[in-house]
Amino acid sequence: MTDTGTDTELDRIERSIDIDAPADRVWALVQRPGWWINEQEVDANPELREEDGHTVLVHPTYGEFRLRTLEQDEPRYVAFHWVDNVAPEAGTTVEFWIDERPGGVTLRVVESGFSRLRKDRAAIDQQITENTHGWEVELEAARRFVLRSAA
Template identity: 45%
Template sequence: MTDELDRIERDITIDAPMDRVWTLVAEPGWYINDNEWTEHRLEHDGDLTTVHDPIHGAFVFRTVTLDEPHYAAFRWLADHTDPDSPSTLVEFRLTALDTDTTELRVTETGFDSLPGDASERRTRFEENSRGWTTELEIAKRHLEKDGSVARR
């Protein structure tokens, strides 16, 4: 797989203060949704968080770095039953554009490391490429809706 198919970058401007956006992105797996904001059950075990989605099932994330309120990084594990399974790196960068506006940038890399043949990895990459556009729009609507973010 080439770099062109191993790196997804998306960004969005959100009319919300950086601390509110941080509260959302510091939570592993907030971006597991089905075209609308979904509440999840979370289980924490050290640096691992299992996100239980009512539609899509369980996903496991390893927290890599939380540098409040500017940068959060998580490993999205390929196999939710194996904490040592291959993973992609999901990074969030926040920039305050003014006191009430934040740029949120997401980068996901590491598709080359995932199991499966080139066609399967390409499919996963393409699905996530589309998914990040949708998830950032969902985050924007959620954060701008009522001025608050409830922890899951």
């Protein structure tokens, strides 16, 4: 796992992980809106539905999450708007890059836009701290999921 940065002044989290798998296998996971919303293990068959231009992921424990795909460049890049449940226009942007490397790929995530959330600075800083740890957990979950799917 590479810690490539958390900067509350720049309003972003950036993390990456090396995965010993081809880009198309990693893409099959990361192009799916909300794959990272789980309990430390990627759900192979999440409950998803389309509603008002958004993908709604229904998590059995955490409830509903709304996401909108902003851009895709298969199999290298995808960006999502992770809608804030309180203020839908004020969510964060989650971007994934898949970069080839010898023996596999590097999967990189950037989550940005925390300052757009309708929260005070202390709450934003707390969310950045929690999400920073969360991305470390989720990238490792992605690696395990992709490697298991190859077996």
